[in-house]
Amino acid sequence: MTDINILRRLAETIEARKSADANSSYVAKLLHGGQDKILKKIAEESAETLMASKDGNTDQVVYETADLWFHCLILLAHHGLTPDDVLRELERREGVSGIVEKASRKSD
C-alpha cells in the first residue's frame, strides 16, 4: 500500500513555494502566474489524461493522472485549500458522517 501522506507532503512543498521567487521553481512560477495559468495547465493535463485513456495506455494514464493531481493541488493551494479538504468531502460522501449524525440525533 502506498502512503497517502504524499499528498500532504506535496501540498506543504507547494505552500512553501508561495513565498519563493517566481523564477526559483516550476511551482513558484505557476503560483505567481495566477489562477488562469493554473487552470490552463489543469485543462491540458485533463486532455492528456483523456487521450491516454482513449489510447488504452495504462502507464500513460497513471503518468497523466499524476500530472493532473499535482496541478489540482496547486489550484487548491491557490484557494488556500489542502488535500484534506477534499479527503473530508470524500469521507462525507461515503456516508459515515451522515450515519453518525442520524444516530446521535436518535439518541437525543
Ligand SMILES: N=c1c2ncn([C@@H]3O[C@H](COP(=O)(O)OP(=O)(O)OP(=O)(O)O)[C@@H](O)[C@H]3O)c2ncn1[C@@H]1O[C@H](COP(=O)(O)O)[C@@H](O)[C@H]1O
Ligand atoms: N510532482 C511534481 C510535478 N509533476 C509534474 N511537474 C511539472 O509539471 C509540468 C507538466 O507540464 P507538461 O506535462 O505540459 O510538460 P512541459 O511541456 O514540460 O511543461 P510546460 O512547458 O507546459 O510548462 C512539467 O514541467 C513537470 O516538470 C512537476 N513539478 C514538480 N513536482 C513536485 O513539486 C515539487 C516542487 O517542485 P518545484 O517547485 O519545481 O521545486 C517537486 O519536488 C516535486 O515533488
